[in-house]
Amino acid sequence: MNKLNVIFLIIVFLLTSCVGSDKKTAKKEVVSAEIPASEMEKGAQLYRTKCMNCHMKTGSGIEKFYPPLANSDYLKKHTEDAIKMVKFGSNKPIKVNGVKYNSLMPASGLTDKELAVVFNYILNSWGNNYGQVTLEQVKAAER
Ligand code: HEC
Numbered sequence: 001m002n003k004l005n006v007i008f009l010i011i012v013f014l015l016t017s018c019v020g021s022d023k024k025t026a027k028k029e030v031v032s033a034e035i036p037a038s039e040m041e042k043g044a045q046l047y048r049t050k051c052m053n054c055h056m057k058t059g060s061g062i063e064k065f066y067p068p069l070a071n072s073d074y075l076k077k078h079t080e081d082a083i084k085m086v087k088f089g090s091n092k093p094i095k096v097n098g099v100k101y102n103s104l105m106p107a108s109g110l111t112d113k114e115l116a117v118v119f120n121y122i123l124n125s126w127g128n129n130y131g132q133v134t135l136e137q138v139k140a141a142e143r
Contacts, residue, residue: 043121059126067096070126112138
């Protein structure tokens, strides 16, 4: 093998190992990579002013009164319905992680855009990895 071939092989090796490690980090950080930090910060701010009083700082809620958002099977499985509940308000009986809730959540009063932002925040905070909603999905949500 001449010198050029060796250099060529080294370059190929370096390139492929770089690509490989990029893929790994991309996979690990799917959430933060998909939602820009600025959007998460906006969501956190909306959450603090509009939701935290009831659902608490860490999304834990208060058992039997305010359902949790962190690790909530309801939010995960019924995201579309959860959007409706927050958009229009809700006081129907629901079960979250096996616990019954039937208290009142008033309509949020947020715009559809703000609702999408705060939903993407709660869907991807406190260990939740529940995907994302689009503005179109929020707009389409009807009672
Ligand atoms: C006044 C207290 C209160 C506030 C403020 C409030 N919620 Fe709720 N939330 C509730 C209650 C009570 C329920 C259960 C309602 C029912 O039984 O129909 C609920 C249910 C939910 C659910 C579905 C159940 C679950 O735990 O997954 C989601 C999602 C949710 N709220 C998100 C939000 C978001 C986002 C905000 C802020 C924009 C918000 N809530 C503000 C009290 C509140």
